[in-house]
Amino acid sequence: MKDRALVQIALYAAIFAVLGLMPKFDLPIAGGVPITAQSMGAMLAGVMLGAKRGALAMLLVLFVVALGAPILAGGRGGLGVFFTPSAGFIFGWVAAAFVAGWLMSLLRRQAVFASALIASVVGGIVVLYAFGIAGMALKTNLSLIDAAKACLIFIPGDTLKAVLTALVAQTVARGMPEALLSRAPTR
């Protein structure tokens, strides 16, 4: 793996951690599956880095969390988080970043804002919630429908995050186009 890819995977993993630690973005309306900026970290990683590197960045996050660093929203971390009802979301970040990155390269001919928005919504909301709801149903013995009901309150916040991610992607595409790795010509 190239040095640049290595550094950027570490960078997006760090951005993910920063988003979780930032009190301004932390809106703990309902605890446990906290509304945070953190799922935006998964969207950003996918949209900016592309499928493979985005997913690797999220795997790095999971790894560091498992090692015991409290980098998830609200200072959570350690092996405990993989046993909470929201564990599905935590594993879902990897898939979310992958799908978002894959969609970005699929839509490489379209406008950046639109494709980043689509990628964030499909990856960061549809895919993420599929994992999150499945995980919650599994951990709590609720039916899928009931688990879905417990998650629905988070959708409006996540839509906002998708829009913000798309705005960031557009700005970066304008100001520093070579940094939008998901759209870089495949070498």
Added chain:
Amino acid sequence: MISLYLAERSWAHAVPAGWKLIALALISLLVTPFDSVPLMAGLLAAVLVLYVSLGRAALRQVALLRPMLPLLVILLGLHWWTGSLEAGIAMVLRLLAMVLLANAVTMTTRMDDMMDAVEPILRPLAIFGLSPRALALMVAMMLRFVPLLFALWEALNESWRARTGKRGGWRLLAPFCIQTLRLSHHTAEALTARGGAPRGKRR
């Protein structure tokens, strides 16, 4: 970077990280199929006894569960509503016990010991050209980036406040991203200049 690790030594600190991880995996597999309230209450009680044996600092960490409580109440309500309160109570007890147990492993194991313990599992990653040393480098870089990014954000926030008198908030995201990307380019160049990321298969 604060860690959840407890500096105060206890008997569990002396247990090798690998054994603790294996025990955690086994217990989590064993308790999954059961739904009996007394059994789960017993498990939770056993975990709490474990915490008591680890000392007062460990017991204080039980407070980390507080943000989970509202969600547990909602989930319990959903269980009650859909039929079985008993299954709901068993579920809540199991969740609490497993989260606390996993946390106990984290509290009593140093990060580098944990890294050493999982290294054998990571060896297959070499197939994808990722050596465990490169992974260790990425972990270190990530942890170093976090305070750096905070400082960057604060600098942007202050310059925004100097010009507008208000907090920047989400408006800082785009310049923040561009600055961090520039930072990462410099880091990558510095890494390459120093011989690049480790590529060898051996640690």
